[in-house]
Each structure stands twice: as structure tokens, then as C-alpha cells.
Amino acid sequence: MKRALLGSTALVAGSLLAAPAMAADPIKLELRGYFQAFITLGHIDRDVSGTTGQSYRPETFRYEGEIWFTGSTKLDNGTTIGVRIELEGWSNGGGSTSTNDQMDEEYLFAFGDWGRVEFGGTNDASYKMVYAAPSALTGWGFQDPNMSHRGSGFSSSNNAGRAATVTPGMSAAMGQSSGDANKLSYFTPRFAGLQVGVSYTPSFSRTASVATCASNTGGGNFSNCPKNLNAYHNGLDVGVNYLNKFGDVSLALYGGYFTAGFDRGEAGVNGNANPSVNGRWKSWAGGAQVGFAGFTIGGGVGQDNNGLRGNNRTRWYAASVMYETGPWQVSAGWWGGRNDEKSVTSLTAQNRAGRDKIDMFEVGGNYALSPGIKLVGGVSYVMGSGQSKSEKADSWAVIMGTVLTF
Helix, strand or coil, X not given: CCCCCCCCCCCCHHHHHHCCCCECCCCEEXXXXXXXXXXXXXXXXXXXXXXXXXXXXXXXXXXXXXXXXXXXXXXXXXXXXXXXXXXXXXCCCCCCCCCCCCEEEEEEEEEECXXXXXXXXXXXXXXXXXXXXXXXXXXXXXXXXXXXXXXXXXXXXXXXXXXXXXXXXXXXXXXXXXXXXXXXXXXXXXXXXXXXXXXXXXXXXXXXXXXXXXECCECCCCCCCCCCCCEEEEEEEEEEEEEEEECCEEEEEEEXXXXXXXXXXXXXXXXXXXXXXXXXXXXXXXXXXXEECCEEEEEXXXXXXXXXXXXXXXXXXXXXXXXXXXXXXXXXXXXXXXXXXXXXXXXXXXXECXXXXXXXXXXXXXXEEECCEEEEEEEEEEEEECCCHXXXXXXXXXXXXXXXXX
């Protein structure tokens, strides 16, 4: 999650052995993080996809936060080595007495003039390098949303306009493919504004982790992944961005690509009832931002085959504009997902059912009371459409909240 500074630890082994690299100081621990708390009032259409016809209450309180423990030290040869562990700032399991706190990411890193390496449970390189549609509605937005105002009628199983890996509003499609599964990443030094990042993930599953294999919801001390487990393997992610400034105009360009093979097994293994529809996972994305006189205009486009065989691709588009002056930021934008819904029922059969769409419109802003304290507010509207009632759903919300960073 959260875009971070780029870097980690393994390719540096050769250079560390080649010459003495004693650290001048022991590892020092830094404590940082964030907490986002919101009140929303609005409406979500009744879910007609199931047998219950679930309705939703209009009001809700919600929050999300993390505490980041980062320890690092700088060696005498100029290389910095460290570790980062992210603790979820909420009780996993619900209720005031829950003690099931969980880790979000945990990884080693090292960086220097040669670039940066990361090793452990963290997001792909392309996810951390994205530049696309900006948003002043912190915690919601178009790139890294923690919050949403959508019922189950907006799930990918009901409306294919939302890719299985793409949260509506998420313009970094590849970031949700291997997720936080164990991986090795390398980021080159930035040269003439250009930087390249590459990530390799041995194995990951779309479902919750099983006893001996990793899921895309987090890393961990997993042993070898069994074959024929209906899991993805050999995930390769490549990200590229270019940053520069021409007079008073700033420019950011971004591109990313992700692919992974599928190790097919029997139906029911690893929670997959119909593995015959799965195949090589492919997704790509591109984006850009231009800044001038307090304005930032940006957008993105991408495509994800959802790890399915055949021509079952979800395409998404995003565009927004943000303005910043003093302590104020305001923005307005749109995200749209499209899928022609060519369902794959077997290795050879495909059925054309029509086109599913999801559109999200968002207007918002924030005001900085002081460094690390922002008041946030706005309006979000999400609209789904398709060929059946189960694919059609609307929701809107008035959003008020506070965002703390430390």
C-alpha cells in the first residue's frame, strides 16, 4: 500500500564483501505512520445479486491507520541498510476487545549510489512508482484509496467493470496483483529524470494464504509452494517513471507492466472452484501529471485480464485536476472501468454477455491545520451499469474526516 521511497537488500552483497563496510552507528529506529478517520452520510443501492436483497444503512463511521517501524544505519562505504515493519493501526476481528493486530508489510532494504533493493512482503515496483490522477480527498482518491462507499453490488463478481484486482478509483492496476506477497525488487538510480524498477514474486494466491504458500494479502515465513495449487507463480513487474521540470512546469510520466503464470490444479484446491478459466495474468498501466501555478492535471489508463483465459479484459481510465494554494488543496476527477464481459466457462468456451461499466466521480478538498493534521471533506458518486439488475448499482456519499500523519 502507500507509495514509499524506492529501495532494499541483496544485490549489494557483492559490494559489501569486496571492501570493509562497517557502520558508523548502530541501527536507529524511527517511528512514523498515519491515521484516517471519516464520517460518511449517503446512499447505497440495494444489492439484488444475492438471494437476500441486502440493503445498506446510509451513515457510517470508519477509520484506517498504520504505524511504521523503520530502522536503518549508514555504512562507511555510503550504503544505507535497514528494515521496515508496518503495523495495522486497528483491531483485526472487530470489537473493542479484539487483540488480532496484524502486520501490513515487512521488508529489508538497502540503497546507495547504485540504486535500491527491497526484500520481503511489500508492493510491486510499479505500484510505488505510479503517477496518474491526483486527488485532494485523502484516503479516498484515485491512486491509493483506503476508504470506499460501495456495497457488495460493486464487487467484481457482480460487475466486471471492476477488475478483480482493481479497486474502483485505483489507477495503479499492477499494484494489487501480487500485492504484499514476498518479493525481491530493485530500483535503478534516477538518471536524467528516468528511473526503472523491477520486482520478482516467486508465488502468490488470490485467496487467503494456505499453510505452505503465500497470498497477495501479505508476506511471511512461507516454505516452498506446492505445485498444482491453483496459485500464480514467477510474477514479474516492471515500472518506469520520468520526472523533470521545465521552467515553472513540472512533468511526471509513468508506465508499468505485470505478468505471472498460473499453476493449475484440481477444482476446489486453494478455494478455486473452476481453475480451468484461469491463465497467465497480464496487466499494464500508464499515467502522467503536469503541474503549473498550483495546478496539477493528471490521468491514467490501463488494462487487466484478471488472470483469466480468453478475451476477458477490464479496461480503466482516470482523469482529474487538483489545485493547491497555501494550506488548501481541492480536486475533481473521474475513474471509469469497462469490461466486455466475455465470460470463460471452460478452456475453449467463451460467452459474450455485454458490457459492464463502473464510473466514479469525486470532488473534495483538505485544509492543513498544522504539519501532519488535515481536515478532509468531499462528495463521492459511484455508478454501475450492465445487462442485469445485479450489475446496476449507484451510491453517493458526503465525506467528512480528519487525517493525521506522523
